[in-house]
C-alpha cells in the first residue's frame with residue numbers, strides 16, 4: 030500500500046518499514062549501531078530497525094544522564110512481543126539510564142474500555158514479567174498513570190499546549206471522540222516527559238512503529254514547553270549594511286541602546302521584533318518581508334520547529350548569571366552548523382521545563398505464529414508469557430514455517446528463514462545473546478541442511494524451557510512487586 034498509517038490504537042501492520050524512514054523521518058538504526066557500546070542483540074540483529082534522535086541518548090550513558098521509559102497498556106496477557114520492550118528498558122537500565130516502566134491504565138480504560146479489575150490483573154502480570162526479566166525497581170521506577178499525581182499535573186499543563194485540531198490531524202479524532210480518550214493522550218505525553226521533570230535529560234522511548242504518533246507529538250510538546258531567557262547574545266550574525274540598519278532599528282524600537290558594528294548585537298531581541306513586525310517566522314524571512322535581501326543569514330530564530338541539534342547546543346550553552354536582555358526565545362530553527370556556532374555565542378537562562386525532545390527506538394513487530402501479525406486477541410498467534418510451558422511447546426510445534434513443500438525441495442532450495450515465524454523466535458528470543466547460534470540456524474535453514482520438523486522441535490523445547498524459567502522468576506518477583514506499593518489491588 031502507498032499509505033502507511035500509524036495508529037496507536039489500531040491493528041495496522043507496518044508492512045514496509047522503509048516507508049517509515051521516508052514518510053515520517055524515522056532514521057535507520059544501522060547508522061547509529063556502530064556508536065552503541067555493547068549493543069543489545071535486538072540491535073545487532075536488526076530487530077530494532079529505526080530511531081529518532083538516538084545519538085543524543087548515547088551521549089548520556091552515565092548514571093543519571095539519560096533515561097528510558099516505556100508504557101504498557103494492560104489489556105491482556107503480556108506476550109513474547111512485549112518482551113522486546115521489556116528487554117529494551119532493562120538493557121538501557123543496565124547501561125546506566127534511569128529506567129521507568131509504566132502501566133497505561135487510563136489509556137486502557139478510556140481507549141479500550143477495560144474495567145478496573147481486569148486492568149489491575151493485567152498490570153500485575155506485566156510488571157511481574159518486567160521484574161522477572163531483570164528490571165531493577167530499586168534503581169528504576171514503576172508506576173501506574175492513574176495514581177501518579179505528578180504525571181497528572183504535568184498532563185494538565187501539557188493539555189494547555191495541545192488542541193483538538195492537532196489531535197484530529199495526528200490521531201484522526203473526530204467529533205465523536207470522547208474527552209477521556211483525549212485526556213489519556215496528554216497523560217501519555219506527560220509519561221514520556223516525566224523522566225525529565227526534575228532535571229532535563231535525554232530520554233529514549235522504545236516502542237513499536239505504530240506508537241510513533243505519540244513520539245512525534247511528545248517531541249513537539251517538549252519544544253513548546255521549553256523556553257529560554259536570553260542573557261547575552263553575542264552576534265555572530267554577519268550582517269550586511271541593510272540588515273544591520275534594520276536590526277538597529279529593531280533594537281531601538283525595543284528600547285535598547287544602539288549598537289555599533291563592533292559591539293555584540295542583540296540580535297535575538299531584534300530578531301524577535303522583526304518577526305513580530307513582519308509576521309515572519311525568522312530573521313531571514315523578516316528581512317525579506319521588509320524588502321531586504323539577507324546576504325548571509327547565518328542564524329534564524331523563533332521558529333517553533335526547532336532542530337534537535339540546535340537545542341542540544343543551546344542547552345549546553347546555558348549559563349545564565351548575567352542578564353543583559355530578558356528576551357524570550359521559544360525555539361530555535363537553525364542548521365546544525367549554525368547551531369554550534371550560535372551556542373558558543375549566546376547565553377541563555379532556563380525558563381520553563383527545558384525538556385529535551387524525547388528520542389525513540391523502533392522494533393519490528395513479531396510475526397504471528399500462524400502468519401499475519403502477532404496479536405494479543407488471537408491466542409494461537411502468540412505465546413503469552415503466562416502460557417503453560419507445555420502449551421508454549423505445542424504452539425511452536427503448530428507454527429507456520431518458511432519451509433518448502435517437501436523435505437527434498439527444502440534440501441535443494443533451502444528454507445525461507447526470512448519469512449519464517451519460527452526463525453523469528455530464534456532471532457528475537459530463543460537464541461538470546463548467542464549470535465553464533467542464531468546465525469547457525471539461519472545458515473543451516475537457507476542452506477537446506479535444516480528441516481522444519483527438527484527445527485521446530487528444537488525451538489519448541491527452548492520455548493518450553495524459557496517459559497518455565499520465566500515463570501519461576503515471576504513467582505520470585507511477586508514479593509518484590511508487593512513491596513512496591515503500586516496500588517494494584519494486591
Ligand code: SF4
Nearest residue numbers: 431444449474481484
Ligand atoms: Fe523455519 Fe526452521 Fe523451517 Fe527454516 S528450517 S523454514 S527456520 S522452521
